[in-house]
Amino acid sequence: MAIKIGTEQFTERVDNGIHDDFMRGAVASAQDGMSMKRKAATTEDLGNWEEWRNHGEEIRQHVLKYLDYYLEQLSENVAKLGGHVFFAQTKEEANEYIRSVVQKKKAKKIVKSKSMMTEEISLNPMLEEEGCEVVETDLGEYILQLDEHDPPSHIVAPALHKNREQVRLVFEKKLGYTKSSNPEELAYQARVTLRKKFLAADIGITGCNFAVAETGSFCLVTNEGNADLVTALPKTQITVMGMERLVPTFEEMEVLVSMLTRNAVGQKLTSYITVLTGPKEELDVDGPEEFHLVIVDNGRSNILGGEFQSVLQCIRCAACINVCPVYRHIGGHSYGSIYPGPIGAVLTPLLGGYDEYKELPYASTLCGACTEVCPVKIPLHNLLHKHREVIVEKEGKAPVSEKLLMKAFGLGAASPTLYKIGSKIVPAAMSPFISGDKISKGPGLLKAWTEIRDFPAPNKERLRDWFKNREKGEKS
Amino acid sequence: MIGTIYNRDKFLNQIASRLNRPRISAPMERTKWKYEPQYEIYKDADQYELLEMLKEHCKKIHTEIFTVDLAGLPEVVNEVVSEYGGGPVVTWKDERFSKWGLDSLMKEKWPSENVDVFEWDYTLWEENVHQAEHANVGITISEITLAESGTVVLFSDKDRGRTVSFLPKTSIILIPKSSLVPRMTQAAVKMREMYQNTGHVSSCINFITGPSNSADIELNLVVGVHGPIKATYIVINDI
Amino acid sequence: MKVTIFATCMVDMFQGNVGKAAVELLERLGCEIEFPESQVCCGQPAYNSGYVKESKEAMKRMIETFSDAEYVVSPSGSCAFMFNEYPHIFAGDPVWEIKAQTLAEKTYELTQFIVEVLKIEDVGASFEGNVTYHTSCHMTRLLGVKEPPMILLQNVKGLKFTELPGKEQCCGFGGTFAVKMAQISEQMVDEKVRHVEETGVDYLVGADAACLMNIGGRMERLGKPVKVLHIAEVLNSH
Numbered sequence: 001m002a003i004k005i006g007t008e009q010f011t012e013r014v015d016n017g018i019h020d021d022f023m024r025g026a027v028a029s030a031q032d033g034m035s036m037k038r039k040a041a042t043t044e045d046l047g048n049w050e051e052w053r054n055h056g057e058e059i060r061q062h063v064l065k066y067l068d069y070y071l072e073q074l075s076e077n078v079a080k081l082g083g084h085v086f087f088a089q090t091k092e093e094a095n096e097y098i099r100s101v102v103q104k105k106k107a108k109k110i111v112k113s114k115s116m117m118t119e120e121i122s123l124n125p126m127l128e129e130e131g132c133e134v135v136e137t138d139l140g141e142y143i144l145q146l147d148e149h150d151p152p153s154h155i156v157a158p159a160l161h162k163n164r165e166q167v168r169l170v171f172e173k174k175l176g177y178t179k180s181s182n183p184e185e186l187a188y189q190a191r192v193t194l195r196k197k198f199l200a201a202d203i204g205i206t207g208c209n210f211a212v213a214e215t216g217s218f219c220l221v222t223n224e225g226n227a228d229l230v231t232a233l234p235k236t237q238i239t240v241m242g243m244e245r246l247v248p249t250f251e252e253m254e255v256l257v258s259m260l261t262r263n264a265v266g267q268k269l270t271s272y273i274t275v276l277t278g279p280k281e282e283l284d285v286d287g288p289e290e291f292h293l294v295i296v297d298n299g300r301s302n303i304l305g306g307e308f309q310s311v312l313q314c315i316r317c318a319a320c321i322n323v324c325p326v327y328r329h330i331g332g333h334s335y336g337s338i339y340p341g342p343i344g345a346v347l348t349p350l351l352g353g354y355d356e357y358k359e360l361p362y363a364s365t366l367c368g369a370c371t372e373v374c375p376v377k378i379p380l381h382n383l384l385h386k387h388r389e390v391i392v393e394k395e396g397k398a399p400v401s402e403k404l405l406m407k408a409f410g411l412g413a414a415s416p417t418l419y420k421i422g423s424k425i426v427p428a429a430m431s432p433f434i435s436g437d438k439i440s441k442g443p444g445l446l447k448a449w450t451e452i453r454d455f456p457a458p459n460k461e462r463l464r465d466w467f468k469n470r471e472k473g474e475k476s
Numbered sequence: 477m478i479g480t481i482y483n484r485d486k487f488l489n490q491i492a493s494r495l496n497r498p499r500i501s502a503p504m505e506r507t508k509w510k511y512e513p514q515y516e517i518y519k520d521a522d523q524y525e526l527l528e529m530l531k532e533h534c535k536k537i538h539t540e541i542f543t544v545d546l547a548g549l550p551e552v553v554n555e556v557v558s559e560y561g562g563g564p565v566v567t568w569k570d571e572r573f574s575k576w577g578l579d580s581l582m583k584e585k586w587p588s589e590n591v592d593v594f595e596w597d598y599t600l601w602e603e604n605v606h607q608a609e610h611a612n613v614g615i616t617i618s619e620i621t622l623a624e625s626g627t628v629v630l631f632s633d634k635d636r637g638r639t640v641s642f643l644p645k646t647s648i649i650l651i652p653k654s655s656l657v658p659r660m661t662q663a664a665v666k667m668r669e670m671y672q673n674t675g676h677v678s679s680c681i682n683f684i685t686g687p688s689n690s691a692d693i694e695l696n697l698v699v700g701v702h703g704p705i706k707a708t709y710i711v712i713n714d715i
Numbered sequence: 716m717k718v719t720i721f722a723t724c725m726v727d728m729f730q731g732n733v734g735k736a737a738v739e740l741l742e743r744l745g746c747e748i749e750f751p752e753s754q755v756c757c758g759q760p761a762y763n764s765g766y767v768k769e770s771k772e773a774m775k776r777m778i779e780t781f782s783d784a785e786y787v788v789s790p791s792g793s794c795a796f797m798f799n800e801y802p803h804i805f806a807g808d809p810v811w812e813i814k815a816q817t818l819a820e821k822t823y824e825l826t827q828f829i830v831e832v833l834k835i836e837d838v839g840a841s842f843e844g845n846v847t848y849h850t851s852c853h854m855t856r857l858l859g860v861k862e863p864p865m866i867l868l869q870n871v872k873g874l875k876f877t878e879l880p881g882k883e884q885c886c887g888f889g890g891t892f893a894v895k896m897a898q899i900s901e902q903m904v905d906e907k908v909r910h911v912e913e914t915g916v917d918y919l920v921g922a923d924a925a926c927l928m929n930i931g932g933r934m935e936r937l938g939k940p941v942k943v944l945h946i947a948e949v950l951n952s953h
Contacts, residue, residue: 011898014898014899018898018899018902030695032881033695035883046513046517048513048516052513052514054510054511055509055510055511055512055513055514058509058510058511059509062507066500066504067495068489068499068500068501069500069501069504071484071487071491072484072488072501075481075484076481079478079480079481080478080479082477082478082479083479084479084480084481084482085480085482086482086483087481087484087486087487087488088483088487089483089487097482137702138692139690139693139701140690140692143692157691157692157695158692159692159693160695162693163694164694167693183694183696183698187690187698187700188700190701194702195609195702199609214668215671215677223688223691223701224688224689224690224703225642225688225701225703225704226701228638228642228682228702228703229642229643229702229703231680232638232639232642232680233605243491249668250664250667251664251665251668253664254514254660254664255514257660258659258660265691267625267685268533268625268626268685269625269627269660269683269685270685271537271684271685271686271688271689272682272683272684272688272703273683273685274682274683275667275680275682275683276679276680277677277678277679278679279679280679280680281634281679283598284598284632284633284634284637284679285596285598285602285604285605285634285637286604286632286637286638286639287632287638287679287680291479295487297487297490301491301494302494304491304494304495305496306494323883325884325887325903326899326903328884328903328906329902329903329906330899330902362892362896363896364889364892365852365885365888365889365890365892365903366763366889366890366892367852367853367856368852368853369852369883371856372856385763387765388763388764388765389765389767390765391765392764392765392767393766393767398764398765402764406761406764406766409760409761409766409769409773410761410766410770410772410773411772412755413724413755413756413761413772413773413776414755414772414773414775414776415776416752416753416754416755416776416780419755419756423724423727438932445894448894448895448897449894449932451897452897452901452904452932452933452936453904453932453933453935453936454931454932454933456729456730456932457729458728458729459727459729459730459731461731462727462728462731463722463726463727463728463731463734463750464722464750464752464754466734466735467720467734467738467748468752
């Protein structure tokens, strides 16, 4: 599905989100619950959490600074173990390589563990085109896949927008499920159905939480254990990673895993953290005989070296999404991207372009909640602001009326004389709209404000005048 | 066998050019980090405190935990297996089971009571996975145990199949008390040392924290999704 | 002590009472107040909308206006924070960066100034009423002023305090966000209003006129009886 999800325009998407009561309730309670769990697992449990953030930041910045070096080291080590490494600059190249592996293996059945990167390159449609049965094995992703490829609305809890009854209906329709909407029964059904898929699969495809350059290892983080089955049972494993998702050694991997699980789900560690190195060894019974690593750029190198580089520090924990007051009310689908929330609003325009996503950087009050929680210290709200600057000044994509207004603002605010005259005539200019001490139906920009709230009537006497008059009074 | 690397130079040159410098390829010295908070956590805790921490955390991860002396081990293992509904049981092939006095339970008592026991045998290939898939209980051993998070660490090899800890319905993990460390930090250091000393890393190292679970439906925690539905840790007093 | 008031355009034009209260309060605490006539807007509305070029002229005027001040004090956390941003905005500028730095270093939000510079924790105010407090995002997160308003409110005689649920959440103002993304802003301010109502207080107090105008304007539109006061007004009651 690539980055883009849905076909509606931004306002329409937001409107749908706002009117989806179940989704909003689910998001609000998820945010409130996660906030508490995250705080307990970070600031409260670790005490020196700021030091952890500083360390997380320095690790990620270091890796980005020497990215070519570490990718070379990683690929050397993977190859030494017998794995094949394909560097893909575009999503097309990545898909073509994976297609060639599928064809060579004559694979028909594929199981996948959760991977945003494979969403980003639209891997599943290509595999289906090849006649493969592709099964997502993360429970949330599986539900979405069964429900006619409903897009994910959260990078950690992809089916957050769905309630149990909706899930039951999907299972009934697609799996002939006859039991209740109790989550345990639903999950059991998924276990039974998916277990058969794991055992029959020809190829397992995974994403990558962190690759370890020094040893050529890959770390996969789950609670369900699905990534373990995806990598233990099929004879061929393909791992698809964004080019920035690596660390120098196991020691840095540990730090980032600790930060990821605590921030993503408020757990000290998730139930399964799997560190895989190469294909299986000769006498190992389980594990893949063949291992392919696909390292994907897909627009990332254009971000490197520029003013948005720090967005590549992201470890996909979704802490920013879980505190964002805008995401809270509009939900993931409103962003029109597989990457929602603050990280999505920064990353999506970089990967998908301003034409499609120019509204996203404005879908923020710049309240800074995202920046405050980011474990690797990405200055998210500053990057949102940076986007606005680029949209206005380099891309020239701002509305003309706004440009004029801001130009006038620039002139007026910069000149004390103009400001004084302007502010003095405000009461007179606004007087037609004032009733009592407020404005309930304002003109121009005030219209959007007063559709929702009252606006105060201007002071009859500006503060500066009051101050001057008072001083005069005192002196006389 | 050495794998193939495709398109590397073009890809990495593009990165170097975006970073506005020549490509770096020569080995780099290990970085000195400015911050390293992870080594400070629980660094002074002794084995007793670590065990208490582990026990405490097990409550949060839906995992039962027992502490036993070697003499009491067979009885506890037997009880847990019966509580889980008996066999079939699948175990790693590991001489420690015998060293810890489990032979009479695994090789005599259970077979005589019609509890099926299967010991991993790589020469039987696929049969191993088949056995694991049909097993009720899988028994494995933790090499490193993280007190802070209640995590066991399993290293796979030809005698220690990955699937023994994933496929059976329930999981019993034996924990030598000497394997307790404060947190994942120590495990990472140890893994790195092993790699530097031998040039080798186990093809699958698993950090397992309790049974598998998911909160993907309305954020309701469901214990037991793809992996085991129940898990028990048995700490063996080996020091 | 000489204090130069940075009133903010919002207070100057629309919230005169807030400015008056701040001036009177500081005077009562022994400060001598100046109000430079040449002060304009800090440039935040245009800057935050991405119009950096347009806003820089206003910023330069402000830097000049306050160049002689000993302390610059503002009854708005957000606008005071904007002065703190100036050095970043002019980073690399041979003339303005250093001047911006000087201004940033002497700029304080009102309650921060009282607690950290004047070292006063009890301003001798008394205020009868049930009060909750809205922690503005820019003031708490970006300027980093969390404790001072709480300390000062705690010491107001007669004031009964109830914490606002979900206080970390933005009220939905966000400058031009409130009009550009009006449909989202409405949802955000509505949740804030619900939280204020849950506390059952008579007064909502805050330290940022803009947030208060947003929440207050919505409460007024919805006919909610809760009154909105700037913290300067509460601290100036005696």
